[in-house]
Amino acid sequence: MIMKLWVSASIEVSDLSRLNAAKNAMSLLVGETIKEIGCIRFEIHQHLEMPQTFTLWEIWQDEASLAHHFEMPHTKQYLAHGFTTVNYIEKMVGLAGPKP
Numbered sequence: 001m002i003m004k005l006w007v008s009a010s011i012e013v014s015d016l017s018r019l020n021a022a023k024n025a026m027s028l029l030v031g032e033t034i035k036e037i038g039c040i041r042f043e044i045h046q047h048l049e050m051p052q053t054f055t056l057w058e059i060w061q062d063e064a065s066l067a068h069h070f071e072m073p074h075t076k077q078y079l080a081h082g083f084t085t086v087n088y089i090e091k092m093v094g095l096a097g098p099k100p
Helices: 016-033 063-069 073-081
Strands: 006-014 037-045 053-060 083-093
Touching: 006 016, 006 063, 016 037, 016 073, 053 063
Parallel strands: none
Antiparallel strands: 006 053, 006 083, 037 053
16 A cells, blocks of 8 residues: 655744745645645645744655655756745655545
């Protein structure tokens, strides 16, 4: 049985003067990523008390799908802008609860 890959990550906008540009780029990234084969869920949430900090919630069919995501032009384009730094990345498998 293949277990879906769940990812939780925290990213932070380094330069607050670029916050709106970063948010626009994140919206474009989400719009393209959810079309990828193997992407089950890809969400980015902005923290209310720390607006420069964002949490990503992702579900991928498998590790290969996530690896492919980093080869996609829209992902490479977002990363090339250098808007954000990564605080942490957690990779998990679901044990209980509703299936996505």
